[in-house]
Amino acid sequence: MTQDWPLFEVFIRSRSGLEHKHVGSVHASDARMAIEHARDVYTRRQEGVSLWVVRSSDIMASDPAEADALFEPARDKVYRHPTFYAIPDEVKNL
Amino acid sequence: MYTQALDSLGKDCLPAGSTQGSALEARFQARVDADEKIEPKDWMPDAYRQTLIRQISQHAHSEIVGMLPEGNWITRAPTLRRKAVLIAKVQDEGGHGMYLYSAAETLGISRQQMIEQLLAGTAKYSSIFNYPTLTWADVGAVGWLVDGAAIMNQIPICRCSYGPYARAMVRICREESFHQRQGFEIMLALARGSAEQRQMAQDALNRWWWPSIMMFGPSDTQSKHTAQSMRWKIKRFTNDELRQKFIDITAPQAEFLGLKIPDPQLHRDEGSEHYRFGTIDWSEFQAVLQGNGPCNRERLEARRHAHAEGGWVREAAAAHAEKQRARAAQAA
Numbered sequence: 106m107t108q109d110w111p112l113f114e115v116f117i118r119s120r121s122g123l124e125h126k127h128v129g130s131v132h133a134s135d136a137r138m139a140i141e142h143a144r145d146v147y148t149r150r151q152e153g154v155s156l157w158v159v160r161s162s163d164i165m166a167s168d169p170a171e172a173d174a175l176f177e178p179a180r181d182k183v184y185r186h187p188t189f190y191a192i193p194d195e196v197k198n199l
Numbered sequence: 200m201y202t203q204a205l206d207s208l209g210k211d212c213l214p215a216g217s218t219q220g221s222a223l224e225a226r227f228q229a230r231v232d233a234d235e236k237i238e239p240k241d242w243m244p245d246a247y248r249q250t251l252i253r254q255i256s257q258h259a260h261s262e263i264v265g266m267l268p269e270g271n272w273i274t275r276a277p278t279l280r281r282k283a284v285l286i287a288k289v290q291d292e293g294g295h296g297m298y299l300y301s302a303a304e305t306l307g308i309s310r311q312q313m314i315e316q317l318l319a320g321t322a323k324y325s326s327i328f329n330y331p332t333l334t335w336a337d338v339g340a341v342g343w344l345v346d347g348a349a350i351m352n353q354i355p356i357c358r359c360s361y362g363p364y365a366r367a368m369v370r371i372c373r374e375e376s377f378h379q380r381q382g383f384e385i386m387l388a389l390a391r392g393s394a395e396q397r398q399m400a401q402d403a404l405n406r407w408w409w410p411s412i413m414m415f416g417p418s419d420t421q422s423k424h425t426a427q428s429m430r431w432k433i434k435r436f437t438n439d440e441l442r443q444k445f446i447d448i449t450a451p452q453a454e455f456l457g458l459k460i461p462d463p464q465l466h467r468d469e470g471s472e473h474y475r476f477g478t479i480d481w482s483e484f485q486a487v488l489q490g491n492g493p494c495n496r497e498r499l500e501a502r503r504h505a506h507a508e509g510g511w512v513r514e515a516a517a518a519h520a521e522k523q524r525a526r527a528a529q530a531a
Binding site for chain 2: 108109110112128129130131132134135138145146147149150166168169
């Protein structure tokens with residue numbers, strides 16, 4: 106048997122105004138075919154108005170083992186949220 | 200689903216030394232216990248990975264082989280409406296197979312390996328698809344009972360601990376409910392039709408009932424994998440629990456159709472409000488699983504034939520893509 110066609114990750118914009126969201130993957134010989142396969146596999150019920158396909162091998166993902174190093178530093182910076190600041194009730198429009 | 204990224208996570212992602220391994224395993228179990236989802240690049244015990252690969256690929260194969268018994272009736276559907284519906288349903292099953300293959304690939308098995316296992320006859324798929332669809336009423340019975348049993352099995356998997364499998368199942372369950380309703384509608388039309396049509400519906404129920412309730416798998420006392428799968432939250436209910444639930448909701452539906460479930464011992468137990476049912480012939484289930492059902496050979500033959508017939512298309516597309524790539528490289 107010959108090799109699998111390359112794998113593409115599929116992203117769908119469900120309606121205009123919304124962002125594209127990852128939904129799954131398809132195999133295809135090239136990007137054009139990946140769009141066609143994604144259309145057949147992931148949009149049989151009008152799930153989207155636009156498709157992106159990206160070669161899976163081109164995606165660089167963060168390492169779960171580094172999740173703390175990457176994301177933990179934001180945890181104690183509550184002053185980045187508006188609710189951190191105490192403002193008297195009488196003050197309006199703030 | 201970042202399948203290929205997994206290639207870099209070989210056995211080396213398992214630290215040497217059993218103490219470290221079991222610490223990782225304890226942390227993994229704690230995450231599962233806390234209802235956290237496990238994602239492709241996260242550490243997971245090898246047995247968890249292998250269990251999921253086996254289960255998801257079998258599930259995918261079932262969807263693909265499941266296209267055959269119903270596809271058998273597309274050209275002979277009684278009306279254009281029924282035909283359009285049946286085509287849509289069979290196409291959905293193909294789509295479900297694709298979602299599941301792509302979920303399994305995130306665990307490090309290739310699509311090609313899975314297809315090879317199916318075609319070589321070494322992979323299992325749901326025993327139900329080795330029964331023939333003899334009349335149009337079978338299309339109704341398959342939608343009503345087989346898809347009904349599948350939904351009962353699949354809804355809890357939407358909460359499975361493995362993220363890509365759970366997400367695929369959410370998509371599948373959303374699409375599946377039309378399958379069951381269209382099947383029931385076919386049964387209803389026949390049940391309200393002529394005496395001959397009612398007889399057709401009854402005959403289909405007679406043949407599909409027992410195989411359908413066998414779909415939930417061996418009884419809890421016989422099931423080897425249930426306890427571990429439940430600890431890993433791959434499975435949420437036992438086979439017998441799901442079977443009971445299915446029978447409890449299906450028996451009144453049969454009554455509504457005016458059809459008789461082929462089990463003389465089936466009755467509603469007033470005390471528990473559950474339906475009690477007769478003994479399942481597990482030797483039949485084992486025989487079908489081992490390849491001796493009425494259609495095992497025919498199903499695999501059909502898959503092998505389709506795969507071989509598509510060979511030139513796959514080759515041509517790959518050659519075309521290569522030519523385009525070479526041309527683009529030359530132009531650059």
